[in-house]
Amino acid sequence: MGKVVSAEVFLLHRKTIVLATAYGRPAQVRGHVIVKLTDENGLCGWGEATPLPKFTGETPEFVQYVLEKELISEIIGVDAADLWEARNRWNHKLPEHAAAKMALEAAFYDLAAKERKLPLYQMFGGKLREKVMINRHLGIMGIDEAVEKAVQYREQGYHSIKMKIGTDVEEDIRRVCAVRDAVGYEMKLRVDANAGYSYSDAYKFIRKTSDLDLEMYEQLLDKHDFNGTKQLKRDTGVVIGVDEAINTVQEAVRYAYERAADVFVLKLVKTGGIQNAVTISEIAASAGIRCVVTSTYDTQINGAVCLHLASSLPASTMSNDITCYATQPDMADTCHVLKDGYLTVGDEAGIGVRSLKEMKIV
Structure with missing residues (x-):
């Protein structure tokens, strides 16, 4: 297995179909925070958070900030297969922040599965x-x-x-x-x-x-x-x-x-x-x-x-x-x-x- 050597965060905005609900009629554009983790073997793992402010209070811009300023640095050097260590690090760094953590965790899972040459399931x-x-x-x-x-x-x-x-x-x-x-x-x-x-x-x-x-x-x-x-x-x-x-x-x-x-x-x-x-x-x-x-x-x-x-x-x-x-x-x-x-x-x-x-x- 390989250690994570770099991490990048991207913020995408794309038009989509956003439903009118009891929360109101939102704009038909969503912000997607994409995380890319690269290991020492050159493999890449990808994760995403498209937050729902009404659920967790997080916005895409906020998720991007938390990842870049607080959480990314915690997981550099962690083995891609060591998900427990990664979780312990980011949970120790900050409580809550569910959307930001989901993007990181998914990227770890994707990377670990690719290292094993297995589909995620x-x-x-x-x-x-x-x-x-x-x-x-x-x-x-x-x-x-x-x-x-x-x-x-x-x-x-x-x-x-x-x-x-x-x-x-x-x-x-x-x-x-x-x-x-x-x-x-x-x-x-x-x-x-x-x-x-x-x-x-x-x-x-x-x-x-x-x-x-x-x-x-x-x-x-x-x-x-x-x-x-x-x-x-x-x-x-x-x-x-x-x-x-x-x-x-x-x-x-x-x-x-x-x-x-x-x-x-x-x-x-x-x-x-x-x-x-x-x-x-x-x-x-x-x-x-x-x-x-x-x-x-x-x-x-x-x-x-x-x-x-x-x-x-x-x-x-x-x-x-x-x-x-x-x-x-x-x-x-x-x-x-x-x-x-x-x-x-x-x-x-x-x-x-x-x-x-x-x-x-x-």
Whole structure:
């Protein structure tokens, strides 16, 4: 194995499809922080953080600063295979800073896998599934537009749609009912309120949509409302997912122990990286809780990391939010193949990303 001899940080801005949610209607441009680690043998590992300020308080510019000024210096000279040493160093240097640490950790994993000449999924014990179903997404929009897009996704061969809700419960009910009527019941359909509902609105939404066979009701309540989420699950009997509420291993333990949710949404940007996400998924599996692996408007760098995870985690049995392969198909060259709503994980060493449109990777 080789020691890390250099590290570079890049900040990219690219146009993408950013959904209107209960948080508002954001600009259609995202900032991506890319990390490149090079070992003494000339191999390179790549990681990415596309932060969500509403989740961790980090912006792309802030992540870049923390990496360049605080964390990068800590890992020079560490063997690429010694992930525990790397984590100990950056965690000792600074607490928190989940997005910055996830980019570093992913780059270490990519580099270590390439040194072993293994695809990344082998670092997680091997793949359990050859291909992973992905969701297409509908932001908060007018009913006619939502129906039109949903029908297009069905005709393009996708099998699962995730709809954003959480601002106007009556309008949300009408929109979700219209989409279900348009796409039929063979299409999987789930909703995500991004913590936008009160308990009464959440209960009303569930009651009015209980006959629509929705696959999951994700983060209906405020992330701090543990008791409300637990009660909502018990009062309604529907499949309750938590996203904003599950950032740490400790939070996962609490939800699992008290059976307060049915699905955990895994975002590396909030867990602080791969290892914590794997630990949370193991907690979930032990409690019979399923997981959804989600990238955050990323480029294919983190999208590929999420794909490798989704193919290998026992609890990841639902469709996953790895949509950059559908929304930005010409923005990267990878060994992974999207067809008929499924991503097939490739077998090249590391994460399997050869290049981004903006830069050469291998």
